[in-house]
Amino acid sequence: MKKSFSVLFGLSLLLTAVAAARQAPPPAKPEAAKPEAAGAEAGKPAAKFDQAQALAELHKSIAGKENEPAGKVFMDIDVLQGVTAGQLLAIMEKGYSRALGVTCTHCHVAGNWESDEKKEKQAARGMIRMNTQINNEILPKIKGLDTDHKPLVNCTTCHRGHVRPALNLP
Numbered sequence: 001m002k003k004s005f006s007v008l009f010g011l012s013l014l015l016t017a018v019a020a021a022r023q024a025p026p027p028a029k030p031e032a033a034k035p036e037a038a039g040a041e042a043g044k045p046a047a048k049f050d051q052a053q054a055l056a057e058l059h060k061s062i063a064g065k066e067n068e069p070a071g072k073v074f075m076d077i078d079v080l081q082g083v084t085a086g087q088l089l090a091i092m093e094k095g096y097s098r099a100l101g102v103t104c105t106h107c108h109v110a111g112n113w114e115s116d117e118k119k120e121k122q123a124a125r126g127m128i129r130m131n132t133q134i135n136n137e138i139l140p141k142i143k144g145l146d147t148d149h150k151p152l153v154n155c156t157t158c159h160r161g162h163v164r165p166a167l168n169l170p
């Protein structure tokens with residue numbers, strides 16, 4: 001009896017320590033530790049992802065097809081079926097990247113845009129679905145909201161330039 005009590009007590013201490021370690025804020029990472037710069041070798045400048053150039057190449061590759069459905073022009077469109085190819089690129093640049101404060105490579109392997117390799121791209125698809133559900137199902141059911149406009153959330157509402165939305169004011 002006594003032994004099993006102390007074993008349990010020891011276990012609970014351990015669990016508390018694990019929980020505390022989990023809650024500890026992650027150490028602040030210096031700018032240089034960002035994935036884009038991580039491949040840099042001593043003396044060599046990092047092969048930096050050039051978002052403007054990537055977008056210019058993509059715009060060129062869809063030239064003349066900007067107004068066709070994204071699902072026809074691109075290879076792996078699931079949740080963004082309702083937009084045109086031109087709109088898709090604008091959403092990627094001005095919507096997602098800016099809202100999260102990242103560049104394309106946060107969710108994509110540069111140049112291999114259709115790949116679902118990065119978990120962040122998968123997460124983004126879930127977020128897009130959540131967003132649609134909030135706007136189309138949850139907000140319309142809330143009584144007392146002004147009816148002179150359609151109440152909406154978008155990525156910026158929560159993310160405000162950060163990958164992880166804040167839970168507290170700074």
Ligand code: HEC
Binds near residue numbers: 051078080103107108
């Ligand atoms: C927050 C994550 C995120 C960021 C940042 C992001 N994308 Fe995307 N991108 C996605 C998701 C999710 C899809 C798939 C949408 C779907 O399934 O309908 C996608 C699809 C695409 C596609 C279509 C690929 C294909 O052939 O199916 C292209 C092209 C693309 N993104 C380019 C970009 C560019 C360029 C940037 C930077 C300016 C960017 N993306 C930034 C999440 C992101």
Ligand code: HEC
Binds near residue numbers: 100123158159
């Ligand atoms: C209602 C608030 C809310 C909205 C709206 C929202 N997000 Fe999020 N997002 C979150 C929360 C909460 C997390 C989880 C953060 C964490 O890990 O604690 C998250 C996480 C993510 C992640 C994974 C984090 C990472 O490592 O990159 C991605 C990607 C993302 N959101 C993209 C989007 C995109 C794109 C949109 C717009 C279509 C969007 N989010 C809209 C609240 C939101």
